[in-house]
Amino acid sequence: MVMASWILISCATASKAESKQDAEANKAGAKAQAVVGSGLKAGASIKDITPTPDMLPIHAGNARMGFRLVGVIEGLNVRVIALQNGGKPISLIVSVETGKGPYPPQFITWLSEAIGVPEENIFWSATHVHSAPEITSSAWETMEDVFNATTGKNEGRYANLRKWGYLVRDQLIAAVREAIANMAEAEVGIGYTNSYINVNRTMKYINSATGATSFGKVSMVRDLRIKPLRQ
Numbered sequence: 001m002v003m004a005s006w007i008l009i010s011c012a013t014a015s016k017a018e019s020k021q022d023a024e025a026n027k028a029g030a031k032a033q034a035v036v037g038s039g040l041k042a043g044a045s046i047k048d049i050t051p052t053p054d055m056l057p058i059h060a061g062n063a064r065m066g067f068r069l070v071g072v073i074e075g076l077n078v079r080v081i082a083l084q085n086g087g088k089p090i091s092l093i094v095s096v097e098t099g100k101g102p103y104p105p106q107f108i109t110w111l112s113e114a115i116g117v118p119e120e121n122i123f124w125s126a127t128h129v130h131s132a133p134e135i136t137s138s139a140w141e142t143m144e145d146v147f148n149a150t151t152g153k154n155e156g157r158y159a160n161l162r163k164w165g166y167l168v169r170d171q172l173i174a175a176v177r178e179a180i181a182n183m184a185e186a187e188v189g190i191g192y193t194n195s196y197i198n199v200n201r202t203m204k205y206i207n208s209a210t211g212a213t214s215f216g217k218v219s220m221v222r223d224l225r226i227k228p229l230r231q
Contacts, residue, residue, distance in 0.1 A: 043082045043182035047175040049097070049168050050075040051133065055160045060099060060133045069133065076132055078172050082179035091121040092176060098126050099134025102168050106138045114173045115180070133164050140165050 050072055051058055058069045081093040094111075096102060104124050112119045139146070143158040 039086070040186050040188065041084045041183045042186035043179040043184065045080050045175040045178035045182065046077050047080075047171040047178075048075055049078050049164075049171050051160070051164050052167070055163045055167070058133050058160045058164060059157050060161055067131070069131065078168065078175050080172075080175040080179040082176065082183055084183060089121055090117050090180060091123070092117055092179075093123045094125065094172070094176075096126045096168070096172070097129070097132065098168070099132045100128060100136045101126060102135040102165065103137055103140070107169065107172065110169055111172060111176060115176050117176075133161060135161070135165055135168075 051069070056070055056072075060067060060069065076097040078097070079095045083091045083093070092111075092115075101107070108119050108122050108124055111117070111122060140158070140161055144156065144162060147157050148154050
């Protein structure tokens with residue numbers, strides 16, 4: 001058992017009892033306040049980054065821990081919170097559900113250039129899982145060409161990973177734009193609770209190239225039952 005904490009950001013929303021016209025008026029007023037106000041403002045967005053059928057199967061990982069994803073069990077998302085305090089430059093909290101990455105130096109630069117938010121104002125994190133695609137370097141765009149050139153094969157081994165990478169990029173940018181557009185007056189609170197998740201699990205690796213099985217003891221907090229994509 002570990003102690004978990006979180007920050008709760010509450011944004012003003014229209015009540016269910018309000019009419020559609022009143023809700024639209026309140027939304028417009030909230031956006032106006034977001035421009036001229038001096039308090040904390042926040043907006044959020046979630047966008048789907050689940051590989052589409054034409055992107056499967058996806059090969060990912062290295063020679064020791066490579067894997068091949070062939071189907072979807074549960075969708076993957078990118079989550080964004082946009083924050084602004086007292087008219088200062090907007091800051092972003094980005095969380096991506098993926099194996100690793102996607103490669104921050106590249107994706108953060110893309111995001112900064114597309115949105116205009118300074119790179120130092122982007123807090124980047126990823127939910128790590130061994131059954132989702134991963135992009136751990138800028139080489140993902142050229143992996144297909146390199147693999148074909150070095151092996152003499154042309155089987156499209158990493159072409160789908162490249163397609164997925166561009167999907168992540170586009171949905172990430174769309175999520176940030178939506179989060180910024182949704183910004184409204186907000187309050188911050190802190191909460192605590194007990195989190196019952198697995199610790200020190202023994203992991204089983206199967207090398208997709210050789211079929212060899214190996215085991216490793218891990219000390220990080222994780223739940224290895226979570227498998228959003230089928231292998």
